Amino acid sequence: MGFFDGLISSVRNVANKWSQGVSNLFSDKPLTDEFWEELEDRLLLGDVGIETVETLISDLRQVAIDRRIAHTVELKRAFAEMLVRYLNEVPGMGAPLDVSAVPSIIMLVGVNGSGKTTTAGKLASHLLKQGRSVILAAADTYRAAAIEQLKAWGERASVRVIAQSHGSDSAAVVYDAIQAARAANTDVVIIDTAGRLHTKSNLMDELSKVKRVVAKELGGEVGESLLVLDSVMGQNGFIQAEAFNKAVPLTGVIMTKFDNTAKGGIALSIARNLRLPIRYIGFGEGLDDIEPFSPRDFIFALLGMENNDHDD
Numbered sequence: 001m002g003f004f005d006g007l008i009s010s011v012r013n014v015a016n017k018w019s020q021g022v023s024n025l026f027s028d029k030p031l032t033d034e035f036w037e038e039l040e041d042r043l044l045l046g047d048v049g050i051e052t053v054e055t056l057i058s059d060l061r062q063v064a065i066d067r068r069i070a071h072t073v074e075l076k077r078a079f080a081e082m083l084v085r086y087l088n089e090v091p092g093m094g095a096p097l098d099v100s101a102v103p104s105i106i107m108l109v110g111v112n113g114s115g116k117t118t119t120a121g122k123l124a125s126h127l128l129k130q131g132r133s134v135i136l137a138a139a140d141t142y143r144a145a146a147i148e149q150l151k152a153w154g155e156r157a158s159v160r161v162i163a164q165s166h167g168s169d170s171a172a173v174v175y176d177a178i179q180a181a182r183a184a185n186t187d188v189v190i191i192d193t194a195g196r197l198h199t200k201s202n203l204m205d206e207l208s209k210v211k212r213v214v215a216k217e218l219g220g221e222v223g224e225s226l227l228v229l230d231s232v233m234g235q236n237g238f239i240q241a242e243a244f245n246k247a248v249p250l251t252g253v254i255m256t257k258f259d260n261t262a263k264g265g266i267a268l269s270i271a272r273n274l275r276l277p278i279r280y281i282g283f284g285e286g287l288d289d290i291e292p293f294s295p296r297d298f299i300f301a302l303l304g305m306e307n308n309d310h311d312d
C-alpha cells in the first residue's frame with residue numbers, strides 16, 4: 001500500500017523545495033559537464049553529504065558511459081534506483097521494528113527537542129493500530145513538564161503511561177513499566193528518555209543504567225534503541241549519534257520533522273554516515289504523522305516519480 005497521503009504530501013512538499021530542482025535537471029538536455037556540476041551542487045545543497053555525492057556522481061557517470069546515454073532524461077530512472085540501492089546497502093534498512101518478544105522494549109534517545117516524546121506518542125498509536133498493546137514509560141524525570149507531556153500523549157493515543165514524580169530515578173520508572181507490562185501481558189514498552197541532564201556524562205550514565213535495568217529484568221538486551229533525529233538539524237545532528245551509540249548501542253534512527261526540512265537528502269547522509277537503518281519518518285505534530293520508512297517509496301516520492309517496482 002505504500003505511504004499514506006500525509007507522508008506523500010509531506011515528501012512532495014520537500015520535493016517542491018529541493019528535489020524538484022534535482023528532478024528537473026533530468027530533462028531532455030544533452031549530457032554535458034555543466035549537468036554534472038549542477039547535479040553535484042544541488043545534491044550537496046540538499047544535505048546528501050559529500051562522500052555520497054562523489055560516489056553517486058562517479059557511479060552515474062559510469063552508467064552513462066556503459067549505456068551510451070546522450071540525454072539526461074535517460075539517466076533519471078538509473079539515478080533513482082541508485083539512491084534506493086544506496087539506502088538499501090545499509091544493514092537492516094527496510095526491516096520492520098523487532099517487537100517479537102513480549103514485552104518488547106523500545107528505547108528512544110536523542111537530544112532535547114529532537115521529538116522523542118512526540119514520537120513516543122505517535123509510535124504507540126501506530127503499534128496499537130497494528131494490534132499490539134503498548135505501555136509508555138516516562139523516563140525523562142528531569143523536567144516535570146516532560147512527564148505531563150508524555151501523559152498527554154498517552155491520553156491522545158489511548159495508551160497507559162507509567163510515571164513517577166519529577167526527579168525520581170529513571171531506571172526505577174523503567175523497572176516499574178516492565179513489571180506493569182508483564183502483569184498485563186503488554187506487547188511493547190516504549191521508553192521516553194531525557195535529552196539533557198546537567199552534563200553530557202550524566203545523561204549517558206543515566207541511559208546506560210536504564211539499559212542495564214532492562215537487560216537484567218528481561219535477561220537480554222534492550223530490543224530496539226532508536227536515535228530520534230531532527231531532519232532540520234541536517235548533518236549537525238550526527239555528532240550526537242556517536243555519544244548515544246556508546247551509551248546504548250543504537251539499532252536504528254527515527255527521522256523527525258521531515259515536514260519542516262527543505263533538504264530531502266538528509267535521509268541518505270543519515271543512513272550512510274551512521275550505518276543505521278531509518279525505521280520511521282515523522283512529518284508533523286499529529287498522532288498519525290509517522291510512517292515506517294521505505295527506501296523505494298521515499299525516493300520515488302521525493303523525485304516525483306511513478307514507483308512501479310521495476311528496475312530499469
Ligand SMILES: Nc1nc2c(ncn2[C@@H]2O[C@H](COP(=O)(O)OP(=O)(O)O)[C@@H](O)[C@H]2O)c(=O)[nH]1
Pocket residue numbers: 110111112113114115116117118119195228256257258259260282283284285289
Ligand atoms: N513539525 C513537526 N514538529 C515536530 C515533529 N516531531 C516533534 N515535533 C515538535 O518538536 C518539538 C519538540 O518535540 P518533543 O517531542 O518535545 O522533543 P523531545 O525533547 O525530544 O522529547 C515539539 O514542539 C513537537 O511538537 C515532527 O515530525 N514535525
Ligand SMILES: [Mg+2]
Pocket residue numbers: 116117118140146192193
Ligand atoms: Mg521529551
